[in-house]
Amino acid sequence: RIGPTMPMSSERASGPVEAPDKTVEEFVAAFLNELNFGQGVLLSRSTINDQYLALARTVRQYLMAGWLETGVQRRESGRKTIGYLSAEYLLGRQLSNALLATDLQDIADEAMKQCGIDIAALRAQEIEPGLGNGGLGRLAACFVDSLATMDVPCIGYGIRYEYGIFRQTFEDNRQVEVPDSWLSLGSPWEFPHPERQVRVDFGGRTETYTDDQGRERSRWIPDWNVLGIPYHHMVPGFRNGTVNTLRLWSAKATQAFDLQIFNSGDYAAAVRAQTFAENISKVLYPEDSTPQGKELRLQQQYFFVACSLHDFIQNTLPQDFDLRRLPERIIFQLNDTHPVIAIPELMRILVDRKGFDWDEAWDITRQCFAYTCHTLLPEALEVWSAELLGRLLPRHLEIIYRINKEFLEEVRETFPGDEMRIRSMSIIAEHPERSVRMAYLATIGSSKVNGVAELHSQLLRDKVLPEFSQYWTEKFTNVTNGITPRRFVFLANRRLSDLITDKIGSGWVTDLERLRDLEPYADDADFRAEFAAVKQANKERLFKVLQARDGIELPEHAMLDVMVKRLHEYKRQSLKLLHIVSTYESIISGRMRAEDAVPRTFVFGAKAAPGYHMAKETIFLINSVAATINADERVKDVLSVAFPANYNVTLAEKLIPAADLSEQISLAGKEASGTGNMKFALNGALTIGTDDGANVEIRQLVGDDNFFLFGMTEPEVEQLRAEGYQPTSYYRSNDRLRATIDLLAGGHFTRGDRAASAQVVDNLLTQDPFMALADFQGYLDAQDRVDAVYRDTDAWTRSAILNVARSGFFSSDRSMRDYLDRIWNA
Ligand code: GP0
Numbered sequence: 001r002i003g004p005t006m007p008m009s010s011e012r013a014s015g016p017v018e019a020p021d022k023t024v025e026e027f028v029a030a031f032l033n034e035l036n037f038g039q040g041v042l043l044s045r046s047t048i049n050d051q052y053l054a055l056a057r058t059v060r061q062y063l064m065a066g067w068l069e070t071g072v073q074r075r076e077s078g079r080k081t082i083g084y085l086s087a088e089y090l091l092g093r094q095l096s097n098a099l100l101a102t103d104l105q106d107i108a109d110e111a112m113k114q115c116g117i118d119i120a121a122l123r124a125q126e127i128e129p130g131l132g133n134g135g136l137g138r139l140a141a142c143f144v145d146s147l148a149t150m151d152v153p154c155i156g157y158g159i160r161y162e163y164g165i166f167r168q169t170f171e172d173n174r175q176v177e178v179p180d181s182w183l184s185l186g187s188p189w190e191f192p193h194p195e196r197q198v199r200v201d202f203g204g205r206t207e208t209y210t211d212d213q214g215r216e217r218s219r220w221i222p223d224w225n226v227l228g229i230p231y232h233h234m235v236p237g238f239r240n241g242t243v244n245t246l247r248l249w250s251a252k253a254t255q256a257f258d259l260q261i262f263n264s265g266d267y268a269a270a271v272r273a274q275t276f277a278e279n280i281s282k283v284l285y286p287e288d289s290t291p292q293g294k295e296l297r298l299q300q301q302y303f304f305v306a307c308s309l310h311d312f313i314q315n316t317l318p319q320d321f322d323l324r325r326l327p328e329r330i331i332f333q334l335n336d337t338h339p340v341i342a343i344p345e346l347m348r349i350l351v352d353r354k355g356f357d358w359d360e361a362w363d364i365t366r367q368c369f370a371y372t373c374h375t376l377l378p379e380a381l382e383v384w385s386a387e388l389l390g391r392l393l394p395r396h397l398e399i400i401y402r403i404n405k406e407f408l409e410e411v412r413e414t415f416p417g418d419e420m421r422i423r424s425m426s427i428i429a430e431h432p433e434r435s436v437r438m439a440y441l442a443t444i445g446s447s448k449v450n451g452v453a454e455l456h457s458q459l460l461r462d463k464v465l466p467e468f469s470q471y472w473t474e475k476f477t478n479v480t481n482g483i484t485p486r487r488f489v490f491l492a493n494r495r496l497s498d499l500i501t502d503k504i505g506s507g508w509v510t511d512l513e514r515l516r517d518l519e520p521y522a523d524d525a526d527f528r529a530e531f532a533a534v535k536q537a538n539k540e541r542l543f544k545v546l547q548a549r550d551g552i553e554l555p556e557h558a559m560l561d562v563m564v565k566r567l568h569e570y571k572r573q574s575l576k577l578l579h580i581v582s583t584y585e586s587i588i589s590g591r592m593r594a595e596d597a598v599p600r601t602f603v604f605g606a607k608a609a610p611g612y613h614m615a616k617e618t619i620f621l622i623n624s625v626a627a628t629i630n631a632d633e634r635v636k637d638v639l640s641v642a643f644p645a646n647y648n649v650t651l652a653e654k655l656i657p658a659a660d661l662s663e664q665i666s667l668a669g670k671e672a673s674g675t676g677n678m679k680f681a682l683n684g685a686l687t688i689g690t691d692d693g694a695n696v697e698i699r700q701l702v703g704d705d706n707f708f709l710f711g712m713t714e715p716e717v718e719q720l721r722a723e724g725y726q727p728t729s730y731y732r733s734n735d736r737l738r739a740t741i742d743l744l745a746g747g748h749f750t751r752g753d754r755a756a757s758a759q760v761v762d763n764l765l766t767q768d769p770f771m772a773l774a775d776f777q778g779y780l781d782a783q784d785r786v787d788a789v790y791r792d793t794d795a796w797t798r799s800a801i802l803n804v805a806r807s808g809f810f811s812s813d814r815s816m817r818d819y820l821d822r823i824w825n826a
Contacts (some may be wrong), residue, residue, distance in 0.1 A: 017064055017065045017068050017069075019061055019063075019064065020061060022102075022104065022107060023107070024110045027107050027108060027111040028111045030058045030061055031054055031055060031058045031115065032115070034057045034061075035050060035051065035054040038053075039053055043115060048121055049125055049186070052126060056095055056098075056126075056189065059095065059098045059102065059104060059108070060098070060189070060234070062104060063098060063236055066241045066242060066243040067234050070241075070244060071245075075318075077153075078329070079153050079826070080328060080330065080331065080824070080825075080826040081153040081312075081330050082152060082154040082155075082331060082333060082826065083154075083155055083330050083332040083333070084140065084143060084144060084154060084332075084335065085157050085304075085332050085334055085335060086136075086156065086157070086158050086338070086339070087158065087335070087336075087338040088132030088133060088137030088140060089129075089131050089137055089144075089158050089246065090132030090133070090137035090141055090165075090649060091129045091132075091233075092138075092141065092648075092650060092652075092653070093123070093126045093128045093649070093650055094189045095122070095123055095126050096123060096491055097145075097236070097486070097487060097491065100487075100491050101237065101238055101486075102236070102239070103239055125185075127180075127182045127184075128649055128650050129182055130164030130165040130180055131158065131159070131160075131161050131164045131165075131248075131284060132165065132284070133165055133284070133286065133288040134565065134566045135374075135565075135566075135673070135674070135675050136335065136336060138649065138675060139335075139452075139481055139675060139812075140156065140335055142483050142815075143815065143816060144156045144235045144246060145235065145238075145486060145812065146482070146812040146815070146816040147235075147244060147816055148235045148242050148243065149238040149242070149484075149486070149510060149813065150237070150816060152820070154244050155245055155246075155312070156235065156246040156247065157246075157247055157249075157304060157311075158246065158247075158249070159248060159249055159281050159304045160190070160248035160250040160281055161281055161282070161284040162181075162250075162281060162282050163181060164182055164284050165284055165648075166179065166607070168607050168646040169645050169646070170643075170645050173619075173620050173623035173627065174616065174623075175607070175616050175619050175620075177286075179283075189233055189234070190231040190233055190248070191231065192230075192250075193229070196229075197227045197229050197252070198227065198306070198307045198310045199226075199227055200225055200226055200302070200303050200307060201220070201224075202223075202225060202226070202392055202393070203224050203394075204220065204221045204222040204223035204224075204394060205220075205221055205223075205394055206218050206219065206394050207219060207221060211355075217352070218352070218398060220348070220352065220394065220395035226251050226252065226254060226303065227251070227253070228249040228304070228306075228307035229249065229251075230247050230249055230307070230311065231249075232246070232248075233245070233246040233247075233248065238510055247308070247311065249303065249304045249307045250281045251279070251280035251281040252278060253273055253276075253277035280296070281303070285300075286607075287611070287612075288566045289375055289380040290379050290609065291380070291382050293382075293383070293384065293388075298384060298388065298392055301338055301340075302393060305339050309332075309342060309345055309349065310349075323350065323356070326364050326368055327368050331369070331447075331824045331825075332369050333370050334370065334371045334372065334442055335374075336372065336373065336374045337373075337381065337438035337439050340371070340439075340441055340445075341396060342369070343442070343445035343446075344393075344403070346364075346365045347361055347362065347365050347399050347403070350365065358402070365445060366447055367447050369447065370446050370450070370823045370824070371439075371442040371445075371446040371448070371449050371450075372449075372479075373439065373442075373449065373451055373464070374452055374672050374673075376456065376463065376670060376672060377570065381437070381439045382438040382439070383429065383435045383436065384435060384438065385435045385436075386428065386434040387433070387434070389436055400427060403441070403444065403445065404427040404428055407425075407427070408426060411425055411471065424467055425440070425467045425471075427440045439464070439465070440468070443465055443468050446475075447475070447823075448475055448476075448822070448823040449465070449475055449476050449477070450476070450477045450479050450822075450823060451672065452478075452479065452672050452673040453478070453672065453674075453696070453697060454480060454697060455669075455691075456478075456672045456693060457476070459669060459714070460476070479815055479819055480694055480809075480818070481674075481694060481810075481815060482675075482678065482810050482814055482815035482816075483675055483678045483679050483682070483812055484811070484812050485508070485512050485682065485811050486509065487653070488653070488682065489682055489683065491653065492653035492654070493656075493683050495537055495538065495657075496534050496538075496657065496804075497509075499530055499531065499534055500804075503517075504517040504518060508808070511813075512807075512808035512811035512813065513808035513809065513811075514808065515805050516805055516806070516808060517805075518804060518805040519801075519802065519805045519806070522801040522805065523798070525794075528798065528801065534684075535658070535660070535800070539556075539658045540556070542654050542657075542658040545654045546644055549651075550642075550644045552642050554601050554642060555599065555601065558600055558638075558640065559599065559600045559601070559660045559661060559786075560601050560603065560658055561600050561602050561603070561659075562602075562603045562605075562655060562661065562662060562663065562685070563604055564603070564604070564605035564606065564647055564652065564655060565605075565606060566606060566607060566608075567606035567608040567615040567616075567618060567619060568615065569614060569615070569769060569770050570666055570670040570770050571666050571671065572666060572775075573604065573618055574618055574621075574764060574772055575776065576602070576604075577618070577621060577622055577625060577744075578737070578740055578741075578744075578772065578776055578779075579779060579783055580625060580629070580641060581625060581743055582737075582739070582740040583597065584625075584629055584632075584635060584639055584743075586736075587635055587639070588635070594634065597639070597787075598790050598791060599637060599639075600640075601641075601642065602640070602641045603641075603642045603643070603644070603655065604622055604626075604642070604643040605643070605644060605647025605651060605652075605655065606647060607646075607647065614759065614760070614763060617759045617760050618760055619643075620756070621744070621757055622641070622643055624750050624756070625744075626641035626642065628748065652676075656680055656683050656685070659685040660685055660796075661685060661687075661688060661786060662677060662681065663688060664676070664677045664687055664688070664690070664695050665711070665775075665779065666690060667690065667692070667712075667717060667771055667772075667775070668691050668711060668712055668716070669692065671692045671695075672693055673693045674692075674693045674694050674695065675694075677689065677694055678698065678810035681698055681702065681804070682804060682807045684801065684804050685800065686706065686786070686800060687702075687707050687803075688779075688786055689708070690710065690711040690712075690775070691711065691713050691714070697809070698807065701807060702806045703806070706802050706803055706806075708782045708783075708785055710778040710779050710781065711775040711778050711779065712771070712775060712778075717771065720771065720774060725768070727764060727765055727766065727767070727774070728765055728766075730773040730774060730776065731773060734776065736777075736780065737777070741764070744760075745757055745758070
């Protein structure tokens with residue numbers, strides 16, 4: 001039996017739900033039961049997919065008691081809930097995490113063996129739910145993992161996209177996107193609750209009326225609506241019996257909507273209406289950091305937010321709950337601006353539906369929200385045209401106008417006559433068209449605003465929202481991001497985990513600062529040898545995966561130099577490419593002998609937004625360079641480049657534990673935090689990086705000697721920009737840079753086709769918006785330092801161990817503690 005044995009609660013008149021015993025026999029019995037009665041097949045006739053589904057449902061049985069019990073406790077305790085509102089959750093595979101949380105890995109292995117089944121094949125059968133783009137969505141998944149592990153009441157609210165982030169393939173070295181039909185083989189981890197459907201209105205107009213107390217009020221007369229169907233997912237804590245809930249909403253046409261058209265006798269139109277409604281949760285927008293302002297995206301945002309608020313207020317709180325006390329029971333954390341329409345939605349519920357006065361409603365609302373900003377890029381800050389917002393959500397636009405008007409009046413009292421300031425703080429922008437700045441609305445409507453790393457929070461205060469941070473100094477705070485050590489160390493790197501546990505016990509899994517106890521072992525030669533052997537074994541595991549998955553063959557003994565993240569110019573994959581080409585050029589031009597180079601394997605993983613032209617050209621060029629270098633006998637076994645397609649959480653779990661070197665080379669001031677950087681450090685890779693995002697904190701913690709720093713600082717970037725940045729001056733004055741660019745531009749990697757590389761090269765030479773050329777020499781010098789340390793195996797391994805030992809701060813458990821203390825008061 002799993003889960004704590006709780007006293008019988010009133011809600012459980014029928015007695016506790018019990019899991020099968022944690023024995024191989026019971027596990028086998030439960031599995032065969034699921035196969036026969038759940039899946040409807042005999043073991044002898046079952047496919048791998050049948051077996052996978054039955055195994056998933058078996059593991060689910062072990063979580064169920066804890067889930068139901070957690071639900072009862074949450075309702076009875078009246079503790080404040082964290083309502084995490086996020087348009088993205090990049091969960092990764094569920095089976096392995098569920099086995100880990102329940103400590104059933106060994107039992108399941110043995111049980112499957114007894115059934116004559118290879119469990120590895122079943123694990124491989126699962127398509128990960130890719131309901132997010134990258135860092136932001138993965139952060140949400142790490143946060144809900146930590147909250148469950150810390151037994152904090154949390155409901156994760158989001159969208160059940162039918163198609164997640166696209167599957168990336170390469171054709172002729174170019175990215176081709178394929179729909180991600182992650183639900184096509186069955187989805188054993190979700191529980192649909194159609195009976196808990198919520199209606200969501202759109203469109204129409206507003207009208208004013210006088211209520212029975214003679215007050216002038218406004219109401220919304222919408223003209224269409226859809227249904228939201230919740231799908232519940234379990235979020236298991238790590239071996240603590242807690243199972244929180246992720247509630248993802250799927251859109252469905254309302255019957256009324258259908259019938260109206262049906263009665264007109266137009267069957268085809270009725271089916272079209274269905275499709276129209278269901279489009280809302282059809283697909284995840286694949287733009288990371290650069291929203292497109294599409295109407296459907298605003299529909300998605302309002303859809304899930306309206307469902308979630310309704311769900312919490314009507315279905316989760318006790319009947320007749322006094323909403324004046326709402327802030328005692330919920331804090332909605334806004335994961336970026338995507339869910340910010342929740343602020344006027346709560347105002348609408350309180351004022352229009354529950355009859356609150358504006359002022360009282362506003363006081364409640366502001367206490368119920370907190371906002372996390374994840375970027376500094378101006379193009380990533382969402383702005384909706386007032387025309388679109390008013391057409392889709394006329395009452396919300398009205399509410400936003402009033403929020404703005406009252407806020408600006410307040411500012412005017414503090415700064416009389418300072419119209420410049422007032423205009424700069426307005427939620428409504430007038431140029432180039434009237435529009436709503438969602439980050440401003442979020443800031444005004446929240447009790448706290450945070451950035452995601454120290455540097456980022458500082459720049460957020462100073463550059464993005466300076467007037468607001470002066471106005472409300474206390475409102476602004478920082479919470480440095482973190483990652484879950486369960487998935488990204490314990491699960492992904494079993495070998496390292498066993499080694500650590502062997503030395504310092506297993507407490508580190510839920511108390512990551514304990515990794516400090518490893519520090520003395522950095523000077524222990526036996527431990528270093530074991531640590532290095534783990535890294536080597538992880539590389540071999542990765543090579544097998546890449547061989548099977550992509551047909552990529554890699555040399556056994558080379559430094560593994562990895563850059564995995566979304567493809568974005570500010571992240572500077574092109575700078576990495578310049579380093580590779582420069583090293584290659586040094587060898588083929590005879591300036592360096594191949595035997596003198598440190599053998600390196602470069603690995604890229606990156607998806608580009610389908611409409612992001614420069615990013616796609618960069619992918620093409622990386623693939624072209626890879627093909628050329630890998631085929632060139634002159635650099636055989638010295639330089640290799642691998643770019644496996646479709647980088648995702650599943651591949652990350654294999655790649656990160658194998659890496660020696662972690663590339664975190666964004667232009668200073670552009671990467672809000674990064675979270676991949678933390679995963680690498682915790683898995684014993686050394687970082688080569690700029691002074692950006694959480695790199696700054698990683699370097700402070702692991703020490704300058706264990707981090708390869710290069711590049712301009714943020715103020716230096718600003719200064720260079722102010723002086724007038726001229727990329728060609730670097731090209732002219734730096735011989736190695738010139739040789740590198742000339743080789744890239746000359747068609748060497750594109751079968752003589754100079755035009756094929758021209759866009760990336762010309763962009764670097766003429767615009768170079770992220771100053772890759774300015775940081776090129778510093779980057780090469782830092783790479784030389786990397787080579788020097790790598791040659792000294794003991795020194796390298798020592799540094800790698802210290803990276804692990806000193807990175808405990810980057811647990812998302814710590815991030816959650818910081819949110820609880822600084823933001824949630826829970
Ligand atoms: C930031 F604005 N991030 C955005 C966005 O639209 N999508 C996204 O993934 C990322 C940041 O780029 C980050 O620096 C950060 O760590 C992450 O959000 C979580 O805060 C990249 O990892």
